Amino acid sequence: MSYPDPHNQPPRWGQQPPPGQPPGPGYHPQGQPQGAPPGQPTGPGYAAPQGPPMGQPLAQPYGPGGPGQPPPGQPMYGGPPGPPPGRKPVWLIPVSIVVAIALVGGGVWASTALVSNLFGGPQPESVLPGSSLAFAKVDLKPTGGQWASYAQFYERLPETVKDDLGSAEDDFGQELFEEMYPDLNLDYASEVEPWLGQRFGVAVWEGAGQELLFAAAVAVEDEDLAEETLTRIQAEDDTLFFEVSDDFALLSDSQTALNDLHTQVEQHGTLEDDETFSADIADIGDGVAALWTDYGALARSETAASEVGLEDLSEIGEVTGRFAAVVRVESEYLEFETKVFNAGVDGTVLFADSVPPGGITALHDLPDNSVVAFGGDGLDGVAQAVWEANRESIESVPDYEDTDALLRELGIRLPADFHKILGTKTAMGITDLESSDFFGSGDVSFDLRLTGADNQLWSDLMAPSGYSYGPTPTVTADGDTTVVSMGTAGTGRLGDDPVFRQTMTGLEESHLALYMDLRAVAEMEEDAYPEQWGGLGGALRFHEAGSVSAVLRWVPSPA
Secondary structure, X not given: OOOOOOOOOOOOOOOOOOOOOXXXXXXXXXXXXXXXXXXXXXXXXXXXXXXXXXXXXXXXXXXXXXXXXXXXXXXXXXXXXXXXXOOOOOOHHHHHHHHHHHHHHHHHXXXXXXXXHOOOOOOHHHOOEOOOOEEEEEEOOOOHHHHHHHHHHHHHOOHHXXXXXXXXXXXXXXXXXXXXXXXXXXXXXXXXXXXXXXXXXXXXXXXXXXXXXXEEEEEEOOHHXXXXXXXXXXXXXXXXEEEEEOOEEEEEXXXXXXXXXXXXXXXXXXXXXXXXXXXXXXXXXXXXXXXXXXXXXXXXXXXXXXXXXXXXXXXXXXXXEEEEEEEEEOOOOEEEEEEEEEEEEOOEEOOOOOOOOOOOHHHHHOEOOEEEEEEEEOHHHHHHHHHHHOHHHHOOOOOHHHHHHHHHHOOOOOOOOHHHHHOOEEEEEEEOHHHOOOOOOOOOEEEEEEEOOOHHHHHHHXXXXXXXXXXXXXXXXXXXXXXXXXXXXOOOEHHHOHHHHHHHOOOOOOOEEEEXXXXXXXXXXXXXXXXXXXXXXXXXXXXXXXXXXXXXXXXXXXX
């Protein structure tokens, strides 16, 4: 399967989005790939901070037909540009929603009157209590570099998504206020928009009376006008309590909550002052939206645990750990990242104190027509480390002894023999979805590559039996790699696909990686521009002291 090389498009740096589409937020986290600066080409010659993509040679710049044409003998996908077909694939809907929130939101709250004061300013965590159990925020006030990232990412979006996004002139804030308070006859343009800032946060904490309380912090640009408008709203809504100070309007459903907020700040400081919170947020990086929770503290609070359904956690022991997540827009991709910090039960880490280094080179040797690929390097070592860290709980599960006896009959003793099953490099590629019903009952074409695994073990496991139905996978050897396959496979390497390399750049040290070729999926869904959809990449990585992070990113290809 071949597509026009997305790197080999005319440079688009510095272009602006269509009229009515303002640039929006993005973020360049340390250690993540970034696009070239304005005025620089985006092609293969531009090195990301991590170094050359995946260590593989790049494809030839152009086919004989000129820029954007496929190599000889390869089909041109998508055809010439034209209007999208009448059919709207349902799988586009969630993508459009995510992009709309992350991108159009940048223009929803912006005001030309505030251009000179776009950057800097306090964050919501500066006015919310350090004793908070959970916190979430949206930050639509990016830096200048992040504005540029937004504009560059917008230019990469498929035409189908741009059509679905609609106009950034549609002000969600105005629609929300008019729907919530239809009888107030608020003039949004003069009474709300001038004071409404671009940063919003909400926090939940356990109050002095052991009740669960919350407050929202809304950035304000004009405190007097904000107080005037909120007073009008409060006269019609007896569930709104507020106060305006320090560039924020603090909103809650009771005066008790606001009073307790100040008590909590006096006793515990603000979230911004909390070292643990600040370290977690700094670790995961900035973005247009972020979420943080101390789920260990949630579980220890009977009130909070009951409210969020965590009361059963007390039965397994004293749970510790924290969770953070962020949505960010880079010049080349939209990314969602999560991280669990110091997960443990009764002082024992949930994952492992230490894990071997990761890698995703195992995916490189999969067939080039792999639509879905997943795997990693050293999964045998990771599995063994996690098992040993949780041996008591694993070996106490029901039927463990029966399973262990069955494995011993096959010559496997876990966790020491994970390498016989997984090898030192493990990767699986699902190919040729068009001729199989991947989500139904049809036979799925796939290649499973296991470097260093026990070939005879896999041959025995895959051997036909009286219970076999339909075709069975074949087991072959490619040097020291056991290959379990069924159906069709491409003759090239996935690691040579420029879209794969671009999608996975920056994820090379992960322990488990996922890749999906969205061009093939878009073609199956009869999208008008399948070559523009690029790839979806995901990664799971274990860290020291029982922490683990996960990333999911979409890297569209330039039009």
